[in-house]
Each structure stands twice: as structure tokens, then as C-alpha cells.
Amino acid sequence: MLENISFANPEFFWLFLLLPIALLWYFFKRKEQTATLKISSIQGFNTSSILPKLKPIxxxxxxxxLAAIIVAMARPQTEDISTRTKTTKGIDIVMAIDVSSSMLARDLKPxxxxxxxxxxxxxxxxxxxxRIGIVEYAGEAFTKTPITxxxxxxxxxxxGITYGQLNDGTAIGMGLATSVNRLKESKAVSKIIILLTDGVNNSGFIEPQTAADLAIEFGIKTYTIGLGTNGNAPSPIAYNPDGSFRYGMRQVEIDEALLKDIAKVTGGKYxxxxxxxxxxxxxxxINKLEKTEIEEFKYYKYEEKFRPWIYLAGILLLLEWLLRNTIFRSFV
Structure with missing residues (x-):
């Protein structure tokens, strides 16, 4: 009966302390509750009845x-909680991903x-x-997925991103400018670009600094990531006769100064x-730095469960009254 039950007024449970007091009172005063009759002999009386022994019931x-009434006064109730969330500060994100041949280098696994x-x-x-979108870039850039x-x-x-969909090269400026173009009309409170590359800008007709200025103009923060180990890495250097890549050690070249500058001027981080x-x-x-503010609403629905306890108390008192005035009437 008490499963998944909470109590609105649990302080009434202190009244349970009255129960042992009442029990002690009854133990010491029970003989005074019944009139006594002194006679010289009980011969002729039927003394085999167990009703006097059952009278304490x-x-x-x-x-x-009384215990049931105390529980009812504590107001047992079930609680149904439903929640609804509302995004109060949405973030639009574009991930600009370098897909040049050097991204097949095996210094990261696989x-x-x-x-x-x-x-x-x-x-x-x-x-x-x-909302998130994806921009691919190599020697040129295009929108793989608009923000959604x-x-x-x-x-x-x-x-579905694979190497070979674009001309080879690393057009950082084009990748950044295309990402800005995806976000410039966004109404989101926060707009960010995560630009990843493993090389230096060597293609495209938009300079990275120009693309960074566009990001500043539209209030777009840019996080830049330089990908690749320090030193040499096993990278594609030629094609095998079957069309697969032949790998060899090649110096890792990342224009960290450029990536740091893009991040700094746009308010991001390298x-x-x-x-x-x-x-x-x-x-x-980055996930921790760019938190979306979410407002959560909780709705509480309470269902009172004290009535069964009142009914139980009423039944017990009625039963006590009936027994006292019927079966136990001679002994009260």
C-alpha cells in the first residue's frame, strides 16, 4: 500500500509515540476497567469460555x-513528475573538414x-x-550538409566523407569562407566553426585572413585544429599500379601560426x-566550452492516498463497537 508513496505532512508520524504509551496505560489499568464480584465459590459457573481472554482485541x-488515522493525517500521496525542456540558447555549428590526400596519413589510427x-x-x-552542418574542403570547398x-x-x-571527391590541395581560406557562408544568415545566439586541417594553405582563391575577417563581421567564433604527429608520418606519396596509394615517410607541415591567428581574431581557440x-x-x-543553455520545466501531479486509511480506521472502529456491544457485551 505504501509503494511509491510520499507523505506531505510526515511530522504527524511523531504521534506514533502515543501508541506505546496507550499500550502501557492499558496494561496497567485493564483490571480497573472491569467490575469485580467477590463470591465464596465459583462452583456452578461455566469458566471454560475464552471470551474474557479475547477481550484485549x-x-x-x-x-x-488510531495508527491508520495518523497515517492518513500524514497525507500519503503518489507523485507523477513530467519534464519538458526548452532550449534558451541554441548554437549553430559548422564542421569544416580537410579531405586532402594527406588526411590518409597513418600517424592516427587507422x-x-x-x-x-x-x-x-x-x-x-x-x-x-x-544545429550542425558539414563543409568539406581540399583544393576547393563545398557544403556537404547545411546546418540542420x-x-x-x-x-x-x-x-559518407571520403577522399577523392575534390581536387587535391588544402584551401583553408575556401573551407573557412564556405563555412561562414553557411552561418551568416543564422539567427542563433551563438555561431561557431570547427576547422580542421593537417596542412598549409596552398589552394583556393580566398585568403584565410579574408575568410577570418568575414567570420568576425558575422560574429562567428572559430576553433581551429591542427591534425598530425610531430615530425614525419607515413603518408601517401604515389599511386601503385592497381590504383592504391603507396605510402612513405613525409614531413608533417601544419601552418600553426595561421591557425592560431584565425582562432584568436575570431574569439576561438587553437x-x-x-x-x-x-x-x-x-x-x-570544445563540447564543454560551447554549452547550450537548456531550461527544464517540471510538472508535478499529486494523487492523495489518505482515503483508504480513513476507511480502514472507520472499519476497525465499527468492528470494535459491534464486538463490544454483541459478543463482549457481558464482559464490558
Missing amino acids: LFLFRLLA NRLTALKEVAADFIKKRPSD SDKSIVLSSLK FRATNNKKLEAIYDE
């Missing part, structure tokens, strides 16, 4: 009724591009209240990911 009914896709997918899943709140579309698009763990940590940090 009447007092027990009263105690149980390679840079695959490692990035796995980490980025986890990041997207952690942003259920935000449908995470299944974004994840599917991310999964990160360097030299392995899978650091890449995961970077996206986790």
Missing part, C-alpha cells in the same frame, strides 16, 4: 484505527580521416539541441592533435 482494534570521423560522430551525438537539427542526416553525411586520444580530448573540450 477490542483495544487492539482501537490502536490500529588514418587521420577515419579517426576524425569517429571522434566527430561522437561530438555530434553529444549536441542534441544544436536532424542528427541522423549529419551523421550519415559524415560517414588545438593540436597528434594522436587519437588528443583528438578526442580536443572535441570533448
Whole structure:
């Protein structure tokens, strides 16, 4: 009866202390409650009846009724809580991903591009209240997915990113400018770009500094990530006869000064990911830095459960009264 029950006035449970007091009072005063008759002999009287021994059950009914009344006064009730969330500060995010041939380097496992896709997918899943878009760039740039709140579309698009869809090269300015173009009409309170590259700007007709100025003009914060180990990395250097890549050690070149400058002037932050763990940590940090403010509303519905206890107390008192005035009438 008390499962999933809370009490609105639990202070009334202190009244249970009266029950042992009443029990002690009855124990010491019970003989005074019955009139006594002194006779010289009980011969001829039937003394085998057990009713006198059962008489304390009447007092027990009263105690149980009192206990039920105390529980009712404590107001047992069930509580149904429903919640509704409202996003009060939405964030629009564009992930600009370098898909040049150097992203197939194997200093991250199994390679840079695959490692990035796995980490980025986890990041997207952690942003259920935000809109996210994807921009791919290599020697040129294009919008893979416009900003959308449908995470299944974004994840599917991310999964489909492969090398070879664009001319090779690293057009950082084009990737950043295309990302800005996706966000410039956004009405979100916060707009950010996460731009990842593993090289230096060597393609495209928009300079990275010009793209950064556009980001500043539209109030878009840019986080930049330089991807690649320090020193040399096993990277594609030529094609095999079967069309697959031939790998060899190649110097890792990342224009960190440029990436730091883009992040600084737009109000973002620069990160360097030299392995899978650091890449995961970077996206986790960005996830913590860019928090969406969510307002949660809770609705409480209470259902009073004191009535069964009142009915129980009434039944016990009625039963006590009936027994006292019928079966136990001769002995009261």
C-alpha cells in the first residue's frame, strides 16, 4: 500500500509515540476497567469460555484505527513528475573538414580521416539541441550538409566523407569562407566553426585572413585544429599500379601560426592533435566550452492516498463497537 508513496505532512508520524504509551496505560489499568464480584465459590459457573481472554482485541482494534488515522493525517500521496525542456540558447555549428590526400596519413589510427570521423560522430551525438552542418574542403570547398537539427542526416553525411571527391590541395581560406557562408544568415545566439586541417594553405582563391575577417563581421567564433604527429608520418606519396596509394615517410607541415591567428581574431581557440586520444580530448573540450543553455520545466501531479486509511480506521472502529456491544457485551 505504501509503494511509491510520499507523505506531505510526515511530522504527524511523531504521534506514533502515543501508541506505546496507550499500550502501557492499558496494561496497567485493564483490571480497573472491569467490575469485580467477590463470591465464596465459583462452583456452578461455566469458566471454560475464552471470551474474557479475547477481550484485549477490542483495544487492539482501537490502536490500529488510531495508527491508520495518523497515517492518513500524514497525507500519503503518489507523485507523477513530467519534464519538458526548452532550449534558451541554441548554437549553430559548422564542421569544416580537410579531405586532402594527406588526411590518409597513418600517424592516427587507422588514418587521420577515419579517426576524425569517429571522434566527430561522437561530438555530434553529444549536441542534441544544436544545429550542425558539414563543409568539406581540399583544393576547393563545398557544403556537404547545411546546418540542420536532424542528427541522423549529419551523421550519415559524415560517414559518407571520403577522399577523392575534390581536387587535391588544402584551401583553408575556401573551407573557412564556405563555412561562414553557411552561418551568416543564422539567427542563433551563438555561431561557431570547427576547422580542421593537417596542412598549409596552398589552394583556393580566398585568403584565410579574408575568410577570418568575414567570420568576425558575422560574429562567428572559430576553433581551429591542427591534425598530425610531430615530425614525419607515413603518408601517401604515389599511386601503385592497381590504383592504391603507396605510402612513405613525409614531413608533417601544419601552418600553426595561421591557425592560431584565425582562432584568436575570431574569439576561438587553437588545438593540436597528434594522436587519437588528443583528438578526442580536443572535441570533448570544445563540447564543454560551447554549452547550450537548456531550461527544464517540471510538472508535478499529486494523487492523495489518505482515503483508504480513513476507511480502514472507520472499519476497525465499527468492528470494535459491534464486538463490544454483541459478543463482549457481558464482559464490558
